[in-house]
Amino acid sequence: xxxxxxxxxxxxxxxxxxxxxxxxxxxxxxxxxxxxxxxxxxxxxxxxxxxxxxxxxxxxxxxxxxxxxxxxxxxxxxxxxxxxxxxxxxxxxxxxxxxxxxxxxxxxxxxxxxxxxxxxxxxxxxxxxxxxxxxxxxxxxxxxxxxxxxxxxxxxxxxxxxxxxxxxxxxxxxxxxxxxxxxxxxxxxxxxxxxxxxxxxxxxxxxxxxxxxxxxxxxxxxxxxxxxxxxxxxxxxxxxxxxxxxxxxxxxxxxxxxxxxxxxxxxxxxxxxxxxxxxxxxxxxxxxxxxxxxxxxxxxxxxxxxxxxxxxxxxxxxxxxxxxxxxx
Amino acid sequence: xxxxxxxxxxxxxxxxxxxxxxxxxxxxxxxxxxxxxxxxxxxxxxxxxxxxxxxxxxxxxxxxxxxxxxxxxxxxxxxxxxxxxxxxxxxxxxxxxxxxxxxxxxxxxxxxxxxxxxxxxxxxxxxxxxxxxxxxxxxxxxxxxxxxxxxxxxxxxxxxxxxxxxxxxxxxxxxxxxxxxxxxxxxxxxxxxxxxxxxxxxxxxxxxxxxxxxxxxxxxxxxxxxxxxxxxxxxxxxxxxxxxxxxxxxxxxxxxxxxxxxxxxxxxxxxxxxxxxxxxxxxxxxxxxxxxxxxxxxxxxxxxxxxxxxxxxxxxxxxxxxxxxxxx
Numbered sequence: 221x222x223x224x225x226x227x228x229x230x231x232x233x234x235x236x237x238x239x240x241x242x243x244x245x246x247x248x249x250x251x252x253x254x255x256x257x258x259x260x261x262x263x264x265x266x267x268x269x270x271x272x273x274x275x276x277x278x279x280x281x282x283x284x285x286x287x288x289x290x291x292x293x294x295x296x297x298x299x300x301x302x303x304x305x306x307x308x309x310x311x312x313x314x315x316x317x318x319x320x321x322x323x324x325x326x327x328x329x330x331x332x333x334x335x336x337x338x339x340x341x342x343x344x345x346x347x348x349x350x351x352x353x354x355x356x357x358x359x360x361x362x363x364x365x366x367x368x369x370x371x372x373x374x375x376x377x378x379x380x381x382x383x384x385x386x387x388x389x390x391x392x393x394x395x396x397x398x399x400x401x402x403x404x405x406x407x408x409x410x411x412x413x414x415x416x417x418x419x420x421x422x423x424x425x426x427x428x429x430x431x432x433x434x435x436x437x438x439x440x441x442x443x444x445x446x447x448x449x450x451x452x453x454x455x456x457x458x459x460x461x462x463x464x465x466x467x468x469x470x471x472x473x474x475x476x477x478x479x480x481x482x483x484x485x486x487x488x489x490x491x492x493x494x495x496x497x498x499x500x501x502x503x504x505x506x507x508x509x510x511x512x513x514x515x516x517x518x519x520x521x522x523x524x525x526x527x528x529x530x531x532x533x534x535x536x537x538x539x540x541x542x543x544x545x546x547x548x
Numbered sequence: 549x550x551x552x553x554x555x556x557x558x559x560x561x562x563x564x565x566x567x568x569x570x571x572x573x574x575x576x577x578x579x580x581x582x583x584x585x586x587x588x589x590x591x592x593x594x595x596x597x598x599x600x601x602x603x604x605x606x607x608x609x610x611x612x613x614x615x616x617x618x619x620x621x622x623x624x625x626x627x628x629x630x631x632x633x634x635x636x637x638x639x640x641x642x643x644x645x646x647x648x649x650x651x652x653x654x655x656x657x658x659x660x661x662x663x664x665x666x667x668x669x670x671x672x673x674x675x676x677x678x679x680x681x682x683x684x685x686x687x688x689x690x691x692x693x694x695x696x697x698x699x700x701x702x703x704x705x706x707x708x709x710x711x712x713x714x715x716x717x718x719x720x721x722x723x724x725x726x727x728x729x730x731x732x733x734x735x736x737x738x739x740x741x742x743x744x745x746x747x748x749x750x751x752x753x754x755x756x757x758x759x760x761x762x763x764x765x766x767x768x769x770x771x772x773x774x775x776x777x778x779x780x781x782x783x784x785x786x787x788x789x790x791x792x793x794x795x796x797x798x799x800x801x802x803x804x805x806x807x808x809x810x811x812x813x814x815x816x817x818x819x820x821x822x823x824x825x826x827x828x829x830x831x832x833x834x835x836x837x838x839x840x841x842x843x844x845x846x847x848x849x850x851x852x853x854x855x856x857x858x859x860x861x862x863x864x865x866x867x868x869x870x871x872x873x874x875x876x
Contacts, residue, residue, distance in 0.1 A: 311716065352792075362692050366711070366793050373712040377705050383694070384701040388639065464680075465694050 221246065222253040224293035226279060226325070227300030229258035231404060232345065232447055236297060239448045241268035246295060247456035257288060258300065279321035285328035292332065295455050296342045298325060303411050304349060304371035311370060318374035326381055330390040342382070342393040343454045346467060348440060350376040350397060351512045358514040361469060368510055379467040386459075386466050394454045394462065396520075399442040399472030399527075403538040412507050416441065419477070420484055420535060423495040425548055432501035435478040438513040442472045443528050443537045453525055461523060471527035473534065474514040483531035487539075488547060549574065550581040552621035554607060554653070555628030557586035559732060560673065560775055564625060567776050569596035574623060575784035585616060586628065607649035613656035620660065623783050624670045626653060631739050632677060632699035639698060646702035654709055658718040670710070670721040671782045674795060676768060678704040678725060679840045686842040689797060696838055707795040714787075714794050722782045722790065724848075727770040727800030727855075731866040740835050744769065747805070748812055748863060751823040753876055760829035763806040766841040770800045771856050771865045781853055789851060799855035801862065802842040811859035815867075816875060 223240060227233045237256060241264075245251055253271040256262035261276040273291075277284045279300050289296075300321065301307075307314030322344070332338045349372030350365040365376040375397075382393040404417040415432055416439055422429035442450070450470055459466065485493045517525070528534050539545065551568060555561045565584060569592075573579055581599040584590035589604040601619075605612045607628050628649065629635075635642030650672070660666045677700035678693040693704040707723045714721040732745040743760055744767055750757035770778070778798055787794065813821045845853070856862050867873065 364690050364692050365708070367708070368715070368792070370712055370716070373708050376708050380693070380695070380701050380704050380708075384698055387696070388698070464696070 221249045221251055221295065222255065222291065222293045223251050223295045223297070224255040224257065224288065224291075225262075225297045225299065226257045226288075227298070228256035228262035228274075229260050230299060231406065231444070232398075232401065232451075233258065233262065233297075233299050235444050235448050236299070236451055237262065238265050238267075239452070241265035244269065246452060255288065255291065255293060279325060280316040282324055285321075285324040286331065289325070289328040289332045292338060292340075294340055296325075296329075296340050297451060297455070298322065298342060298344045301345070301375075302371070304369055305412055307371040307374065308369055314370045314374060318371065319377055322374075322378045323381060326385045326391065330385060333390055339389070339392050341455055341459075342391050343451055344378060344382050344393060344395040345451075346375045346379050346395045346397045347372065348397050348399060348469070348512045348515075350379065353510040355512060358516045359469065359512050360516045361519045383464075383466045387464060392459055393466055394457065394459055395467035396450055396454050396525075397467070397469045398447060398450065399440040399470060401444055401447055402441040402534060403443070403542075405444065405538070405542045412504055413439075413511075415504070416477075416480070419496050420480060421538070423484060423492040424488055424535070424538070424543065426495070428495050428497055430499045431477065431496050432499060432504040433477065433508055434500075434505065435481065436476055437505070437508060438474060438476045439508070439511065440472045440474055440513060440515060441528070441531075441534065442470070443534045445537045445541060446526070446528050450525055457523060465519075468520045468523070468525070469515050469517045470520050470525050471517045472515065473528045473531065475531050480531050483535055486532060487535050549577045549579055549623065550583065550619070550621045551579050551623045551625070552583040552585065552616065552619075553590075553625045553627065554585045554616075555626070556584035556590035556602075557588050558627060559734065559772070560726075560729065560779075561586065561590065561625075561627050563772050563776050564627070564779055565590065566593050566595075567780070569593035572597065574780060583616065583619065583621060607653060608644040610652055613649075613652040614659065617653070617656040617660045620666060620668075622668055624653075624657075624668050625779060625783070626650065626670060626672045629673070629703075630699070632697055633740055635699040635702065636697055642698045642702060646699065647705055650702075650706045651709060654713045654719065658713060661718055667717070667720050669783055669787075670719050671779055672706060672710050672721060672723040673779075674703045674707050674723045674725045675700065676725050676727060676797070676840045676843075678707065681838040683840060686844045687797065687840050688844045689847045711792075711794045715792060720787055721794055722785065722787055723795035724778055724782050724853075725795065725797045726775060726778065727768045727798060729772055729775055730769040730862060731771070731870075733772065733866070733870045740832055741767070741839075743832070744805075744808070747824050748808060749866070751812060751820040752816055752863070752866070752871065754823070756823050756825055758827045759805065759824050760827060760832040761805065761836055762828075762833065763809065764804055765833070765836060766802060766804045767836070767839065768800040768802055768841060768843060769856070769859075769862065770798070771862045773865045773869060774854070774856050778853055785851060793847075796848045796851070796853070797843050797845045798848050798853050799845045800843065801856050801859065803859050808859050811863055814860060815863050
């Protein structure tokens with residue numbers, strides 16, 4: 221089986237690539253070929269034993285998608301996106317990558333299928349940013365998409381296209397709205413949600429982190445490991461069970477900043493918690509306050525998607541996967 | 549004030565044009581210039597006394613929107629669309645007109661505003677086809693868009709773009725989801741919903757009509773006159789009252805086919821009803837059965853949009869506006 225990852229050099233892409241290289245299979249099917257694509261050339265993990273191709277290419281270039289789809293991958297993970305902050309700051313760039321790029325990909329799949337029957341599984345990472353306030357305490361499976369950002373708008377449009385192209389039999393798509401990934405490894409990116417990770421990741425290694433919002437701020441989280449689990453489950457799920465609604469809010473963990481901090485205290489003690497510096501930022505407080513904070517993802521749960529059980533578990537996953545299993 | 553109607557040669561476009569020509573104003577503001585655009589050259593009603601321009605042009609041509617927007621209309625009615633049946637049959641054409649054409653228009657407005665500040669009111673006719681089964685007996689203002697057709701998908705994407713371009717201050721948009729227009733004057737078009745009008749329009753003039761579905765089929769209707777009322781109200785509404793959610797399900801009249809027929813009987817007698825020939829079409833029954841049949845349009849009602857009160861009224865409007873005030 222040939223697997224293509226678009227956006228393979230990003231954080232989620234790298235995690236997924238590592239897992240696929242380690243498993244050597246998706247579900248029960250061995251991976252014979254792995255194609256990795258991103259704007260910078262992704263690296264192929266040495267653990268992977270099959271054929272591999274890594275390419276630097278821009279999905280917003282109309283020539284990219286047809287060339288890559290012509291290799292007829294069986295599973296396509298479409299993770300590539302301009303993140304929320306950048307899509308808002310650079311309106312043209314956000315639409316070019318997040319909307320045009322996605323549409324070029326779907327259309328290339330349709331065109332390829334006109335030459336010779338072709339129906340790849342396509343897993344698209346959407347986002348809870350397709351929802352915008354006002355909403356109730358929890359968001360159900362039938363709540364409207366009313367995004368408050370360009371990024372959320374572009375993801376919502378991607379969802380609609382995915383559903384239509386799949387309904388017409390051009391591809392076998394599934395869109396999954398990922399919770400905010402926490403703890404994000406590495407350095408902060410341009411996402412306004414970065415502090416949710418920073419206030420745990422930095423103190424765990426003895427460094428200071430800034431908390432710009434109130435401790436009572438509630439948000440919706442999933443660990444990178446859960447996220448990879450979501451992607452693999454979406455890649456192997458019987459999509460007839462989606463009954464024509466191919467975009468799903470995934471399960472996550474709803475927690476306040478205070479609950480995050482108490483989990484940190486249980487695992488790394490008061491001295492770690494003392495490294496969180498409160499520096500209120502009204503702009504971030506306002507923006508994050510408009511984001512979805514809790515969901516009732518009935519459909520995704522029934523379909524077997526599994527979230528993290530507690531913030532203690534999320535922190536332990538980070539220590540295992542990023543810090544070699546113990547605190548420094 | 550300069551008013552532009554895109555899709556001016558269609559049924560709704562012609563009705564709107566006639567009303568604007570008659571009123572000579574939108575709300576309290578006189579119309580000094582009227583620009584009419586469609587793929588075939590629209591005609592300017594002789595009643596209109598201001599400057600007028602009628603042009604045949606294709607909105608899917610990237611040059612069309614910038615040229616027309618450069619004339620800086622104050623109000624733009626964007627009614628142009630490939631209808632549902634055709635958008636489903638010709639996938640490329642539907643996306644080219646309904647998605648690309650709409651995006652070219654919004655983007656031309658944004659670009660015009662970069663040259664010199666410009667914030668036109670843009671009224672976009674969306675559709676109840678943005679909703680798809682399963683849904684409850686009635687659809688509320690917070691129900692998800694899960695379209696089951698290309699047309700519905702393209703309208704839902706238009707709504708998302710409209711909201712984002714308006715949120716960013718590039719235009720002052722409002723999207724209105726029209727009920728099915730009944731009684732549609734003229735000849736049947738390619739819409740699968742045509743029979744809802746045919747079973748009234750044809751018997752009123754002594755001609756036979758075919759009913760392809762069960763009498764118990766319920767649907768959501770508005771007269772052409774109400775529809776023009778919706779457009780004018782949307783053109784003059786204080787859009788700050790939309791609070792960032794600029795797409796609305798409009799009020800309509802929910803009625804079964806049996807209720808339509810009884811209204812016809814009250815107004816035109818048993819001999820008119822006898823002209824309805826039942827010829828069951830399982831494909832149409834199935835398709836129409838998947839459409840929304842009732843709404844709770846709380847927001848639109850609060851904003852002052854007004855629906856027809858009964859099917860008797862809808863038939864009387866048709867007799868007044870299309871048959872010169874009396875039955876033949």
